[in-house]
Amino acid sequence: DDDIQREAVHAAIEAVADRLVAEKAYLTDLDSAIGDADHGANMSRGFTKVADKVEELDGDVGEIVKTVGVTLVSEVGGASGPLYGGSIMHASQELGDGLTSETSVAFAEAYLDKVQDRGNAEVGAKTMVDALTPAVHSYKKAIEVDDLPPLTALAKAVDAAERGVQFTVPLRARKGRASYLDWRSVGHQDPGATSTLFILEELLAVAEE
Ligand code: ADP
Ligand code: MG
Ligand code: MG
Numbered sequence: 001d002d003d004i005q006r007e008a009v010h011a012a013i014e015a016v017a018d019r020l021v022a023e024k025a026y027l028t029d030l031d032s033a034i035g036d037a038d039h040g041a042n043m044s045r046g047f048t049k050v051a052d053k054v055e056e057l058d059g060d061v062g063e064i065v066k067t068v069g070v071t072l073v074s075e076v077g078g079a080s081g082p083l084y085g086g087s088i089m090h091a092s093q094e095l096g097d098g099l100t101s102e103t104s105v106a107f108a109e110a111y112l113d114k115v116q117d118r119g120n121a122e123v124g125a126k127t128m129v130d131a132l133t134p135a136v137h138s139y140k141k142a143i144e145v146d147d148l149p150p151l152t153a154l155a156k157a158v159d160a161a162e163r164g165v166q167f168t169v170p171l172r173a174r175k176g177r178a179s180y181l182d183w184r185s186v187g188h189q190d191p192g193a194t195s196t197l198f199i200l201e202e203l204l205a206v207a208e209e
Pocket of ligand 3: 036038
């Protein structure tokens, strides 16, 4: 019912915020190699604000998730704020009927579409899209084709995202700040792909509880 879903979303947001705060230095290191060394600060500040904000909210799941997006857009500048925040805002429309395996697939697809639409990055451009795309495809296939439970599907998404993060290492960046480095970006792991993986790992951890 509604209360249980709201509790689950609150728990997920808190877990994500805690993880991103814990990984702040690591994400900053990654971004200092191929960017401007702020991805850790951006993500930890953004999600800490989100966690504070949603604590007071008692709307339905779609409204709570929409607030997550709105808050990220207003708190996090740069490339990642509008990409994460705007896409979460957009995808939250898919949660009108609450959180089910169907609406979760619709949310994931809408989120990916919006990230690609806004950032205009293909797979292989060395961005968050490289972790997100295989994760969303694996999740959708696991649910719609293989008829697996959402938890198993989410575990597959995490595995796919993990491979996506590794896949970014040898790539030459074609989008975002890292692209200014051109060939010098080769050999470094993309920060945004990494934060995407951390978020998915936390969603899985909360779903497993
Ligand atoms: P900024 O680069 O503005 O400092 P962040 O450091 O917070 O913003 O985020 C950097 C991350 O944003 C990159 O590691 C990459 O994953 C992601 N990113 C940058 N540009 C794009 C884009 N056009 N499409 C998708 N993701 C992008
Ligand atoms: Mg940066
Ligand atoms: Mg920046």
